[in-house]
Amino acid sequence: MSGTKEILVEKSSEKAAAKAAEIFRSVVCDSVYHRGVCNAALSGGTTPRSTYQLLADQALTDDVPWSQVEVFFGDERDVPQDDVESNFRMVQRTLLDHTPIDWARVHPMRADAEDIGGAANEYEETIRHKVHSNNHGIPQFDLVMLGMGGDGHTASLFPGCANLDEMHKLVVACFIPVLGRHRISFTFPLINAARNVLLLVTGDDKADAVRRVIHDQDMALPSSRITPHHGTLHIVLDSAAARLL
Numbered sequence: 001m002s003g004t005k006e007i008l009v010e011k012s013s014e015k016a017a018a019k020a021a022e023i024f025r026s027v028v029c030d031s032v033y034h035r036g037v038c039n040a041a042l043s044g045g046t047t048p049r050s051t052y053q054l055l056a057d058q059a060l061t062d063d064v065p066w067s068q069v070e071v072f073f074g075d076e077r078d079v080p081q082d083d084v085e086s087n088f089r090m091v092q093r094t095l096l097d098h099t100p101i102d103w104a105r106v107h108p109m110r111a112d113a114e115d116i117g118g119a120a121n122e123y124e125e126t127i128r129h130k131v132h133s134n135n136h137g138i139p140q141f142d143l144v145m146l147g148m149g150g151d152g153h154t155a156s157l158f159p160g161c162a163n164l165d166e167m168h169k170l171v172v173a174c175f176i177p178v179l180g181r182h183r184i185s186f187t188f189p190l191i192n193a194a195r196n197v198l199l200l201v202t203g204d205d206k207a208d209a210v211r212r213v214i215h216d217q218d219m220a221l222p223s224s225r226i227t228p229h230h231g232t233l234h235i236v237l238d239s240a241a242a243r244l245l
């Protein structure tokens with residue numbers, strides 16, 4: 001393992017969102033400059049919305065080469081794409097609709113499919129087809145954005161779920177007992193092959209999980225398994241989330 005980790009603590013959730021937007025822009029520009037494309041997996045939930053809004057506000061005036069960004073999703077809920085709970089819908093409305101993105105390069109997960117396992121396999125195929133693999137045959141994203149729940153879950157990898165130890169599949173369909181719902185999610189082998197992982201966590205209610213993940217490296221919490229093997233883990237926190245460190 002030769003990955004690197006940086007932990008950035010910002011005074012407020014607004015400043016943390018701005019820092020995450022800055023990292024996003026820099027990774028996209030750097031990837032497109034060096035490889036002509038940026039393969040990015042975006043995260044859902046509430047926390048990244050402010051980051052997406054900041055990126056959207058500047059999308060027409062900044063120098064981010066949006067048309068060369070290939071957009072994937074790290075996880076998705078079992079709802080149609082136009083449902084209020086859909087991660088795709090949130091990202092589309094807060095960010096993508098405001099950018100000159102090439103829609104042929106946007107890849108939503110079909111987590112509402114009757115055969116959700118088949119949809120996960122199809123998504124893995126799409127990734128294998130689009131994203132160049134490393135020496136171990138694992139597609140190497142330029143950027144994987146992640147959030148974290150108060151229970152330490154990340155993407156849709158929840159405590160106690162069998163898919164935490166998945167070694168072969170890169171994308172899985174899973175039933176999440178605490179939610180009583182199905183989701184599709186990236187697995188750790190795929191996440192940890194990325195060149196950059198951006199974990200953005202804000203809010204007082206996440207402080208205990210942040211301490212258990214960053215300080216204790218408590219493996220009962222799935223987020224403790226975010227360890228890019230050869231990439232950089234950028235952890236961006238606000239002071240409320242970092243208060244127990």
Ligand code: 6PG
Nearest residue numbers: 044045046047147148149154155
């Ligand atoms: C989702 C996610 C999930 C999320 C965390 C944090 O679809 O919900 O991708 O992993 O990042 O649950 O969610 P919040 O940002 O809403 O706290």
